[in-house]
Amino acid sequence: MYKLPTLQELLEAGVHFGHQVRRGHPRMKPYIYGAKDGVSVIDLTQSEKYLKEACEFVYNLGKEGKVLLFVGTKKQAQPIIEEEAKKLQEELGGQEVLASQTEVSTASVAQEGGKNE
Secondary structure, eight states: OOOOOOHHHHHHTTTTEEEEGGGOOGGGGGGEEEEETTEEEEOHHHHHHHHHHHHHHHHHHHHTTOOOOOOOSSGGGHHHHHHHHHHTTOOOOOHHHHHHHHHHHHHHHHHTTTOOO
């Protein structure tokens, strides 16, 4: 099973800090608790709820023997993704392999009308 962080741990990790208010996206408004010093403060109770849903989804993928593709769009994410994939005993190819897998996955989802089996 997996262990979710508590609200206190999320708070201590600074998860509640969002973007500068002026850079906020209107669709994020329902998830914003407020603002402090020009920075959006994210509602951690909602974050906790959706984090739990995401963890359950990923956990069930593993239980069902399905594949989870790690994708990072920023260079800073690459070492973190590689480290986490190694922890999960996943083999990770080079950047080109990830890009081609993403393109294939996206194409197959589009062809199947959003269903990915």
